[in-house]
Structure formats: C-alpha cells, structure tokens
Amino acid sequence: MKILPCLNHFLPHHFAGTEVYVMALMKGLQELGINNSVLIPNYGKGTNDAYEVEGFKVLQYAEPSVIDRALQMGRHKPEGLKSFGQLIVQESPDIIHFHELAGSNGLGLEHVKLAKEKGFRTVMTFHLAGYTCKTGTLMYKQKIPCDGLIRERQCTACWFQQRGITGWKASLLGNASSFLYAMNVDISRVASPVATALSFPLIIKKLRTDFESLIAHCDALVAISKWYMEVLTKNTSHHC
DSSP: EEEEEEOSTTTTTTHHHHHHHHHHHHHHHHHTOEEOOEEEEEESSSSOOOETTTTTEEEEEEEEEOOOOHHHHSSSSOHHHHHHHHHHHHHHHHHHEEEOOOOOOOOOOHHHHHHHHOOOOOEEEEETTTOOOOOSSOEEETTEEOOOOOHHHHHHHHHHHTTTTOOHHHHHHHHHHHHHHHHTOTTSSSSSSHHHTTTTTHHHHHHHHHHHHHHTTEEEEEEEEEEHHHHHHHHHHHHO
16 A cells, blocks of 8 residues: 655655644554655655655645735635646555645645545545634634634634734724625635725635635545544534
8 A cells, every 4th residue: 555645845854733743653563664755845856856865755746826816815826736636646646645736836625635536535634623614723813722614703712812913903994895705795805905805705715615615625634633623513504
C-alpha cells in the first residue's frame, strides 16, 4: 500500500505541529510496511522538484501562481493545480491524505476535488479549526466558547469583534451586511476593508458551502481532538 500525505510545507524548511505530526505518522506507517512520500507545492516555481528528509521523498509540484485578491477569495484556481493532478497520477497512491488546506496558492478544496475526480481515495485530517471558524479560535467574540456551528450572522459579528470593529460601527456594518446578504449582493471584489466587512455574511456562507463540498469529496475524515470531531459532526448533520 502507498499513502501520499499532502500539506503546504514540510521539514526541514518549515517546522510546526502539522509537519511534526505527519513525519511521526509516516514513520509509524513505514513500520507497518506502508510506503510514504510527501507532496507539497513548489511555491513560485514553474517546475516540479524533490528532496529527501530522514529517508522520505518530498515531492514538490510546480506552483507559479501570483497571489492576488481574486485568488485569495477563491475566484480562480491556482496555476499549479494541473501539475498537482499530473503528479498524483504519476505517483498513483492508494490513498491521498490531505493534512491542511489553506486556499490561495497552496493546497485547497480544488485539489481535493481533483484527486477525487481522478479516482483516488481521499482522506482529510483536521489539525486546526479554520475549516469551520474564520477566526480559528472557536471563541465567540474572544470571550465565550463557541459551539462551532457555522452561522452567517453570528460568525460575522465574531469576526468583527476580532478585527476591533465594535460598538456603533459593528452595529452599522452588521445591519448593512445582513441587508446586502438578504439581497444577495456581493461587493467582495472591491479591494477595501469596508467592502470585505459588508460582504462577510457571504464569505461565511462560502465557508459553509466549501466545508460541505470538502466532506462530499472525502472518503474519510480524521480529527485529532474529540472537541473538533464534535464540531465537524455538528456542522455535517446540520447542513448536509
């Protein structure tokens, strides 16, 4: 059996919890006779590359995308998606195991969808809370533990608080953004903080629809904590 873990960075160039977790997982699987290589973007490069770390091959697919607002907002696909697709077909793993989706020019929902469309079994491990929480904290207005359910109005108010938008400004922007949301008016293409704030309920709606699409394109989900598994289950049963 061959498993291909996919993430946005890897050792030794990037050292954080996800990378350490994946390395430990790979070593454990290797002891069971399961082959592993890692796949990450080759940021800013138009060619594929590869290197080795602790005996494991790290494959880098070409990802020359220039980051702009349209890419960050998910309005067009990263240029490296084609190279990603070619490389996974070339490697032909039994399972493609995604460990982080960051959007922009890194791995994102489109990569999961492409892997599934090409007939691969896909697994997603959730290391952080950003897949259902725009602040990534699951603390409502930085004070109250959140139940984790994605709600357009509540999540918008929480994001306002984190950005320092409070008082009458929060009330004004909240009411205006709710009105625009009800009218299905999206002004997020305008590159300004005010336009982003006024579009935030629609941004939260996209977070929810992207989450639902991710669930639909995965054969298995893994959460590394019980509390986040409860959040995933709650959002899946509520919306799907």
